[in-house]
Amino acid sequence: MALHPDFPGSPHAILDPAIRWFPADEALRETSMDKLMPPLVSQLRRKVRVFRESGYVGTTRTSQSLLRWWFQEPHLQPQVEGTPVEFQYFFAQREALETIIYLYDVVGVKDKFDLMRFDSSGSVSASLFDESWRRFVVKMATGSGKTKVMSLALAWSFFRKLYEADSALARNFLVIAPNIIVLDRIYKDFQGLRIFFDDPVIPDNGFDGQNWRDDFQLTLHLQDEVRVTHRSGNIFLTNIHRVYAGEDIPPSPDDGNTMDYFLGKRPTGATTDSKVDLGMIVRDIDELMILNDEAHHIHDARLAWFQSIQDIHHRLLQKGGSLSLQLDVTATPKHNNGAIFVQTVADYPLVEAIWQNVVKHPVLPDAASRAKLCERQSSKYTEKYADYIDLGVIEWRKAYDEHQKLGKKAILFVMTDDTKNCDDVAAYLEGRYPELKGAVLVIHTKNNGEISEAATGKAKEELERLRKQANEIDTLASPYKVIVSVLMLKEGWDVRNVTTIVGLRAYSAKSNILPEQTLGRGLRKMYPGGVEEYVSVIGTDAFMEFVESIQAEGVVLERKAMGAGTQPKTPLVIEIDYANKQKNIDTLDIEIPVLSPRIYREYKHLSDLDIRTMTFQPVVYQQFSEEEQREIVFKDITTGEITHTTILDSAGMADYRSVIGYFTQAVMKELRLISGYDALYGKIKAFVREALFAQMVDLESPNTLRNLSELAATKTVIEVFKKAINALTVQTKGDAEIRDTIKLRQTRPFIVKDQGYLMPKKSVFNRVIGDSHFELEFASFLESCNDVVSFAKNYLAVHFKLDYVNVGGDIAHYYPDFLVKLSDSRIVVVETKGQEDLDVPLKMRRLRQWCEDINTIQADINYDFVYVDEVGFKQYAPKTFGDLFAGFREYK
Incomplete structure (x- = not known):
C-alpha cells in the first residue's frame, strides 16, 4: 500500500488521479482502485482534472474569476524580515474548491440522486444518504488546512450570490464548531474577517471588473451573541452543542404549525451558557449555507444536531427556499462501523499529507527499545506504567533541547484512562522531574474525549481557564510543557508543538475513536515550509497495536531507537557550534560587510512611458469565425497553461476592459508594483489599439478580443511593458557605502x-x-x-x-x-x-x-x-x- 513511485513531494504539485494513494497493493491499481476509495472520489477526481485543464469551462464568470485568483495568480505576502514570499494554496485545498464548484456550477447537483451518478463502487444507494438537501463532505488530513477551505467556500458562495441574480447560494453562513476550543480557534481566524484578507481569499478591487473587497460586507456573530441585524451578510459562529433550541424559548407568532413541523421534540442538555435558537435565525433570513468543522459529529439522523439542520432546511422550504449547501470538512468522515460518509467528494488522506511534509511523521520505538519496557505488577498506576512515562520524558527532553534553540517549546502529551490516574500521572511527573514542577496541565474529559460544558459555576470557570490555556500552550509565555488527559482530546486541542505522545490505556473498537484522531493531536507542524518534523509515539502494547492499525490507511510508521544515549528525532538544526570544544569560534568566524544597494527602482510615474519608443515585433491581426470569437482563452506566457477563459454573453458583446485589466495586473504582479494601475491601464490600452498589431484596431470588436487571447499577443504586451518599465525605473548607483x-x-x-x-x-x-x-x-x-x-x-x-x-x-x-x-x-x-x-x-x-x-x-x-x-x-x-x-x- 505504498505511494505511487511518481507521487510528488510538494503539497503544491497538481496531483494526477492515476497516482493517488489507495488501500491496496500497486499491482491492483488498474483493477481495484475505484472500488477501494470513497465511492464518489475516484470519478470526481478525473472529472475535476478535465474541468481544471479546460480553464474551468462551464462555470460562471464569478466562479471562474475566483478560481483563477486563488490558484493561478501569484500572491506575495510581506515578511517581518527580507523580501516578500509567495503564498500558494496546497493542491488539496485547491482540489476541494474545484470539486465543490464543479458539482454546483457545471453538474448542477441538487441532492443525493445527482451525487450518486459519480459512484464508482456500484454499492451506493439513496438509503445511505440521510439528508434531502445538497451536502458535500471534504476529507482532509489534520493540519492540511480545512479552515482555509471553509473560508474559500464561504467567499465563493457570497460573491456567487451577490454578483449573479440567478444563484441559489447564500450570503448568510452558519459555521459550526465541534467544541468550545475549536470555536475559539475558528473565531481567532474569522474575527474581523482576518483570514479573508491575511490569505488571498478576496481578490483585489478591479480584478475582472469587480470591487471585491469593497463588496465583501459581512458581520460575524459569535455563539450567544447571535443577533440578526441584516437579512444577508451574516456569519453565525457557534458551538455544535448549541445547534438546537431550548423548550423555554417561546414560538414566534409567524411560525405556522411550529411544534409539529418545525421544532418537533427538542433535545435538551445542561451547558454553561444558554442555547442558540436557530429557528429564530432562519425566521429572519431567506438564504443560508452551513459549514461544519470536524464534521464527523453530524452523521447520524437520530442525533439532535442532524435533526436541527434538517429543521432549518424544512423551515427554508416553507418560505420557498432551501438550505443552499451543507459543507462538512473533517479528517475522519467515518461512521462508528468504520464506513466512510458516502457524501465525501474530495479526499486528501493522511498518508499523502505525511509524504508531502504537510504534517509531522509519526515515529515509534524500534523492537529493541520496546523490549525494554514492561508493565510492573503494582496497583499504583504510575508504578505500573513507570517505564513508559519515563521513556516519554526522555524523548521529550531531547526534543525540547533541540527546539529550544529555535525559540520553540516542545510539548509532551500523556493519555490515561480515568481522572484519578490522570491526577496520579501529573503528580508523578511534577514530583520526579524538577523541570516539570508547575508545568503539567491536567485536562479531565468525558469518556468520548470531549471537554464537558457543565452547568456549575466552578466547572464554568474551569472551562474558561482551559480555553485560555489551549490558546497559549504553544507559546513560551505559557508555563506548561506537559498535557495529561483522560483518554485524549478528539479534536480542538490542536497543539502544534506536541513532539511526544505517551498512551497508557487499552483502546478498543467500542470507544469509536480512530487512530487518526489519536495521532491528530500531534500532527500539526511547528515550522512553515517543507521541513520534515516528527512526533514520537510511545505506549502500552495495546495502545501501540491501536496506533499501528493506522497502517491500513497507508501510513508508514518509522521506527527508531529511543531512550538515553539515542539521537533526538527532530529536524536538522544548523547552529553555531559552541558545544564543540575543539573549535575556536573567534578564529573560525568570518566577517562580511553589508554594502548599500547599487541597483534600485526609482518609482517614476508610469505616465512617462512612451509607446512610440517601444521596440518589438508586431503581432499579425487574424480574422476569426463567430464561433471562435465566442470562446476566448488566455494562456500563461511561460507554461502555456490556461489562466483565463472568457465566454461571450448571448448578445456576443465583447468587453475589452477586462482583458486590458488582465494585462495590467499581470505586469504589475510580475514587477511587484503596488500603485499606478490607472496610468498603466491607459498606456496598455493605447498600445493595444495603436501599436500591437501594426495597425489601428477596434477594441470593441469581438475579433480583436479573440486576437488578444492568442499567446503571441499576450506575451508581446506583457514582455514589452515589463522591459519598458524596467528601463524607466531600474537605476544603478555609481558607488556604494558600508x-x-x-x-x-x-x-x-x-x-x-x-x-x-x-x-x-x-x-x-x-x-x-x-x-x-x-x-x-x-x-x-x-x-x-x-x-x-x-x-x-x-x-x-x-x-x-x-x-x-x-x-x-x-x-x-x-x-x-x-x-x-x-x-x-x-x-x-x-x-x-x-x-x-x-x-x-x-x-x-x-x-x-x-x-x-x-x-x-x-x-x-x-x-x-x-x-x-x-x-x-x-x-x-x-x-x-x-x-x-x-x-x-x-x-x-
Whole structure:
C-alpha cells in the first residue's frame, strides 16, 4: 500500500488521479482502485482534472474569476524580515474548491440522486444518504488546512450570490464548531474577517471588473451573541452543542404549525451558557449555507444536531427556499462501523499529507527499545506504567533541547484512562522531574474525549481557564510543557508543538475513536515550509497495536531507537557550534560587510512611458469565425497553461476592459508594483489599439478580443511593458557605502530538511549541508585544504545577498554559495555551479563589482571571488585552495 513511485513531494504539485494513494497493493491499481476509495472520489477526481485543464469551462464568470485568483495568480505576502514570499494554496485545498464548484456550477447537483451518478463502487444507494438537501463532505488530513477551505467556500458562495441574480447560494453562513476550543480557534481566524484578507481569499478591487473587497460586507456573530441585524451578510459562529433550541424559548407568532413541523421534540442538555435558537435565525433570513468543522459529529439522523439542520432546511422550504449547501470538512468522515460518509467528494488522506511534509511523521520505538519496557505488577498506576512515562520524558527532553534553540517549546502529551490516574500521572511527573514542577496541565474529559460544558459555576470557570490555556500552550509565555488527559482530546486541542505522545490505556473498537484522531493531536507542524518534523509515539502494547492499525490507511510508521544515549528525532538544526570544544569560534568566524544597494527602482510615474519608443515585433491581426470569437482563452506566457477563459454573453458583446485589466495586473504582479494601475491601464490600452498589431484596431470588436487571447499577443504586451518599465525605473548607483557588518557567529539557529551533511572542523556551523551533491563535495574539499583557515555555507539565515539585474531586466537577489577565509586579511566568495543558467554571467559580474567596491572603501581585508564549475573541478582536481584559485579565477 505504498505511494505511487511518481507521487510528488510538494503539497503544491497538481496531483494526477492515476497516482493517488489507495488501500491496496500497486499491482491492483488498474483493477481495484475505484472500488477501494470513497465511492464518489475516484470519478470526481478525473472529472475535476478535465474541468481544471479546460480553464474551468462551464462555470460562471464569478466562479471562474475566483478560481483563477486563488490558484493561478501569484500572491506575495510581506515578511517581518527580507523580501516578500509567495503564498500558494496546497493542491488539496485547491482540489476541494474545484470539486465543490464543479458539482454546483457545471453538474448542477441538487441532492443525493445527482451525487450518486459519480459512484464508482456500484454499492451506493439513496438509503445511505440521510439528508434531502445538497451536502458535500471534504476529507482532509489534520493540519492540511480545512479552515482555509471553509473560508474559500464561504467567499465563493457570497460573491456567487451577490454578483449573479440567478444563484441559489447564500450570503448568510452558519459555521459550526465541534467544541468550545475549536470555536475559539475558528473565531481567532474569522474575527474581523482576518483570514479573508491575511490569505488571498478576496481578490483585489478591479480584478475582472469587480470591487471585491469593497463588496465583501459581512458581520460575524459569535455563539450567544447571535443577533440578526441584516437579512444577508451574516456569519453565525457557534458551538455544535448549541445547534438546537431550548423548550423555554417561546414560538414566534409567524411560525405556522411550529411544534409539529418545525421544532418537533427538542433535545435538551445542561451547558454553561444558554442555547442558540436557530429557528429564530432562519425566521429572519431567506438564504443560508452551513459549514461544519470536524464534521464527523453530524452523521447520524437520530442525533439532535442532524435533526436541527434538517429543521432549518424544512423551515427554508416553507418560505420557498432551501438550505443552499451543507459543507462538512473533517479528517475522519467515518461512521462508528468504520464506513466512510458516502457524501465525501474530495479526499486528501493522511498518508499523502505525511509524504508531502504537510504534517509531522509519526515515529515509534524500534523492537529493541520496546523490549525494554514492561508493565510492573503494582496497583499504583504510575508504578505500573513507570517505564513508559519515563521513556516519554526522555524523548521529550531531547526534543525540547533541540527546539529550544529555535525559540520553540516542545510539548509532551500523556493519555490515561480515568481522572484519578490522570491526577496520579501529573503528580508523578511534577514530583520526579524538577523541570516539570508547575508545568503539567491536567485536562479531565468525558469518556468520548470531549471537554464537558457543565452547568456549575466552578466547572464554568474551569472551562474558561482551559480555553485560555489551549490558546497559549504553544507559546513560551505559557508555563506548561506537559498535557495529561483522560483518554485524549478528539479534536480542538490542536497543539502544534506536541513532539511526544505517551498512551497508557487499552483502546478498543467500542470507544469509536480512530487512530487518526489519536495521532491528530500531534500532527500539526511547528515550522512553515517543507521541513520534515516528527512526533514520537510511545505506549502500552495495546495502545501501540491501536496506533499501528493506522497502517491500513497507508501510513508508514518509522521506527527508531529511543531512550538515553539515542539521537533526538527532530529536524536538522544548523547552529553555531559552541558545544564543540575543539573549535575556536573567534578564529573560525568570518566577517562580511553589508554594502548599500547599487541597483534600485526609482518609482517614476508610469505616465512617462512612451509607446512610440517601444521596440518589438508586431503581432499579425487574424480574422476569426463567430464561433471562435465566442470562446476566448488566455494562456500563461511561460507554461502555456490556461489562466483565463472568457465566454461571450448571448448578445456576443465583447468587453475589452477586462482583458486590458488582465494585462495590467499581470505586469504589475510580475514587477511587484503596488500603485499606478490607472496610468498603466491607459498606456496598455493605447498600445493595444495603436501599436500591437501594426495597425489601428477596434477594441470593441469581438475579433480583436479573440486576437488578444492568442499567446503571441499576450506575451508581446506583457514582455514589452515589463522591459519598458524596467528601463524607466531600474537605476544603478555609481558607488556604494558600508551600512552594516555580518558576523557568522551571530547567525541564529535554523532548521533544514533531513538530508546529507558534513560535520566540519573549519566552520563556525555544526553542520554543512548542500543544495546539491557537488556542494557537499566542495565543502569536503575546503575542509581538507591546508591553506583554508575557515569556511561557511552561505545559508539564507546568514542574510548575505547581492542585488543584481537579471536576464529579464528586473531587480533580483543572489546568494553566493560559500565564504572562505584564507587569513585574517583575505576572504574569498565562492560560487559553485553544476549547470550554468542565463543569469550566471550577470551574477558574476555583480559579484566582481561588489569585491571592487568593498576593496575601494576599506583596505584591512581583501575580498575576492572565484567561480567553480563542477565539470572543471572534477577534471582538474585541485589539491589546495591556491590551486583552485589559480585555475578558476577568471569567469569565462
